Amino acid sequence: MKKQKLLITRQIEDNLVKQIQEAIPDWDIIMTNEPEQWKLHVQDTTIILGWRKFFEDSSMNALDELKWVQTWSAGVNSLPLKDLEGKDITITSANGVHSFPISETVFALMLSLTRNIHTYIKNQVKKKWDGADIKLEMHGKTVGVIGVGAIGKETAKLAKAFGMKVMGIRHSGKPENYVDEMYTTDMLNEVLPECDYVVITLPLTEDTYHLFTKEQFQLMKNSAFLINIGRGEIIKEADLAAALSAGEILGAGLDVFEKEPLEESSPLWEMDNVIITPHTSGSTEHYDKRVVEDIFIPNLKRFLAEKKLEINVVDYKKGY
Known part of the structure; x- marks a missing residue:
């Protein structure tokens, strides 16, 4: 045989x-x-x-x-x-497989943007001592986890260590541990205005392609940070760049992009309120x-x- x-x-x-x-x-x-x-x-x-x-x-x-x-x-x-x-x-x-390393990256990006660590690293290279523009903290804030799968669950769990309120979005709307309020995908626009941090952990499907465009960024707080470790095509990148430039949102931590590697011509490279990582959040x-x-x-x-x-x-x- x-x-x-x-x-x-x-x-x-x-x-x-x-x-x-x-x-x-x-x-x-x-x-x-x-x-x-x-x-x-x-x-x-x-x-x-x-x-x-x-x-x-x-x-x-x-x-x-x-x-x-x-x-x-x-x-x-x-x-x-x-x-x-x-x-x-x-x-x-x-x-x-990625739950631990990606959730760690999510919080590394959130903390870096909140505590201005990325700017200090740049200043260190220039031997520049500048403590300006440091005032924000994460404790007690609200995070929206857009896609409560394995990674989203671990992200929600870690958020609780910071005393954060967790608002979750998943296709089924089924409740989950560590998520204070769960919503379905069609309620995204209701959730965004409430969030200080928006973390995208969704897969790419026909329904999630360009789920975030100009409309969604305008609904977010102008003090909010966006983190995307899902798929680049979930965000309309040109609209994100415009929102960041206009101050419609405060900053972004991005591990994934519509086209990878991210083209050198992308305005995201030059933005001080953006942290870029090369699709490595799941590496472990x-x-x-x-x-x-x-x-x-x-x-x-x-x-x-x-x-x-x-x-x-x-x-x-x-x-x-």
């Missing part, structure tokens, strides 16, 4: 590979980051651990044996979802371990038992 095959498209630690081997001792496990090797194995692969654009560009018609894709990212908007759905392929994401020393041990192996055991996968299964209708 022909062995089933798992294709791992990146190099991971030996101890993680060993755990996978123990779960599927009778399978062929191919681990390679070489596209030429992917080409040799993709036609008879049952599971892909780590989707690559290569498969979409070169091999979509060759995925006849493929049953399941475990992505290495939380977002799946870059995958050919219609093609994969048409082949009845299950997708599971890396949602949840524990990334591979969490994908394999917390998501992939538990799902793999269910797959082997011919049971429905439970962790991070992508809903094609929702797009995440």
Whole structure:
């Protein structure tokens, strides 16, 4: 009988590979980051651990044996979802892996903007001693968490350590621990005027594309800070730049952008009230371990038992 095959498209630690081997001792496990090797194995692969654009560009018609894709990212908007759905392929994401590092980045950005740390760092390079324009604090303020998934939950939890009021938005409107008031997405414009900080943790879908435009920025307090660690396309970037320039909002911490890398011509680079990070908020020393041990192996055991996968299964209708 022909062995089933798992294709791992990146190099991971030996101890993680060993755990996978123990779960599927009778399978062929191919681990390679070489596209030429992917080409040799993709036609008879049952599971892909780590989707690559290569498969979409070169091999979509060759995925006849493929049953399941475990992505290495939380977002799946870059995958050919219609093609994969048409082949009845299950997708599971890396949602949840990023909760700790991204929530830490959210608060690093919030604190830096509030306490003017980013300006002091620039002054340090110039050996400039300037303590002007420092008066704000976070304690007791209101934060709006736009997208209360795994990252949003952890963000809300940390906000409580600062005595903050947390207003949350999620598609279902279902209540959540550490969130004082929960709203549905269609109530966004009602929530924004109440927030001192607005944190975007949403996935990119047809519904969230350009969810934030001129209208939303004008509804926000002119003393509010915007943090986006979701997807760049959720914000209409030109409108954000205009709002920052006009003082409609006080500042922004941005890890994601409509086009990445952020173009050198973008006015955001030159703004003193903006902190830019290069889409690194989810980076962590524990990334591979969490994908394999917390998501992939538990799902793999269910797959082997011919049971429905439970962790991070992508809903094609929702797009995440």
